[in-house]
Amino acid sequence: MTNRPPSEPESSQRTALGFDEFIAILVAFTTIGAILFWSLSGRDSSWNLNGLLSPSSTPSRSVQPNQVLPFPTSKVEPNAAPNNVLPSSPPEAVGEPNTPALPTNSATSSGAVLPSVQVIPTQSPQPSVSSSAGLESSITSLALPLVTPAKQKSIIPPPIAFNDVPNNFWGRRFIDVLSSRGILKGFPDYSFRPNQPVNRAEFAAILQKAFEQEPSKTAIAFQDVPAKFWATSAIDQAISAGFLKGYPKKTFKPQQNITRVQVLVALVSGLNLKASTSQNQILSVYKDVKDIPTYATSKIAAATANGLVVNYPNPQILAPNKVATRAEVAAMIHQALVKRGKLQGISSQNIVRLGSVSPKLSPTPKQNLKGNLSTGG
Template sequence: MTNSPNPNRRRRLTADELIAIGVALAGIGTVFFWGLGQKYQPMFQGAMSSLNNDNSNRQVGVLGNRNIYLNRERRTIADSARVETPPSAPSAPPATFVPPIVKTVEVPVVETPKTVVPQVVTPTKVSVVPAFTDVPKQFWAENYINELQKRGILDDFGDGKFDPSKEITRGEYAKMLDRAFADKPVMMATSKFADIPTDYSRKEAIDKSVQLGFMTGYSPTKFFPNQPIPRYQLQISLAKGLKLAVPTSTGQVLSKFKDADRMPKFAKDKMAAAIDAGLIIKDKDTNLLKPVANATRADAAALIYQSLVKEGKIQPQK
């Protein structure tokens, strides 16, 4: 008996069939996973948009609308032709308004040069009064007296006379000092000397001579304005008032004069300072000071003239 094939028995798949099935499954899986990776988009959305927006482009084809494929081609062409424009540079901030600079031009002022007139300062005024009529020519103090008289330093004692050989009083000498050193300021005060009346003509001159240090009273209340002055007192008064320096060797300066020891000891330093500064009475006896002899008006004129030379206020005698 021959065995006939069992109709219920399954036929085995051949190798070719298995390969075909594997390829089909692989293709389906590929399509499936690709679809999952895309954003959800209804099919034919592009075609429907084209149909709604532009009916003039509608063309019926096998699948209904050819614009689907045309739009895809257009997007592809547009994407390929797109040129990326570089990012625009940040716009500059708005310009701040700067007001115009107004320059001030300074016009130089041309000053007219001033004419400088040199001023001649004279320490003592020059008078126009004539020379004293009683000062003889070739008198030893003639030049001293005439120069001081022109400057108004000496008094006219009446009728144009000076009487140069007459003894000078303390009041008269104070008046000569006041005029000769009028540029030295002082605080004027009422004199406390009881022997000077308030209406005395030389009262202010005495006050000034005391304040400047030229003269002193014999006591706090006595000045003796009408008393003659010894010669040494004229010289030490000028040494004190002009603040002359005492030489280092007083004895050497005074040793040139035979009668230097006749003056008081307190007066020797100031006497040496006066002689060292050129304040000396030059008469016939050149080696004698005659310190205790009463001074004359000519003696006072000569010493005051030499003091003004020392101060640079008058030219020395040639």
């Protein structure tokens, strides 16, 4: 008997099993390749479950989990218009375009899953979220703001209500006009101190604010006015404009109180005012004409003729050598600004006007001349 090798009954079985495995692996790779090819070549990466569940329903784009789409977006073909052109009007919200239903065919009826159909809208592409926000911000920044006509405000602020200037005070109206324009100011305790004397340095500062004088180019170095004195520039401007003059030995005496006659002489000199009628006839309105200094008679006549003199309580009493108070300086500065056309005149019984004095209280020109000769005025 010849020895034969033992038969291998399992070899045929292993061969059949290996073939099945090969077929299964081939089918699996084919299926995976088909899926990858379909997913890469398709225009939408999402599965169209609506088409699988209801082939006859209208396909719509599915939204992946945890994905928020604030605005409906659509795919743009490579040949679409670029998004870097600003539209002529702000972008408006665009709705989802209506897509036709998929026609049913043998493939769908047999249960095969068709990829979702991508519908390309015919309208211009919608910008992305970031570009849309940037576009809206740029349009907002380029838009011109609406300008509504505002109510015209008063150029002149209301006057300061000083606690020591009552409504019935004789100089209240003069003070109100000047305080509202910043020519005269009060004190930190909201007082004006109308009866307080005015010195020469303070008067120079008032002249500077009232007449807006040009800065002095040639300043006089007064021995009693330090370079860092608070009123140095005002004094220089008052000197250069012709309102004030110094004293001998290059002194100005800034702390010396100024008198009423000196205030009127300074205003007439700075404004270059003249009297159009007889000096003696004009000065005859004052009962104390004899008290007017000789050097100031022509200036006082010019001040009276131009309406600068304000006397309280009696218009016929000039009191030329009396120290001027803050209220009196305010009244005379006001009248000087009225003469220059900067302010409107106000009615006051304390303003001396030619022809307004009662004849029986006024001396005749002959009597006045006799008085001047007897007093040396």
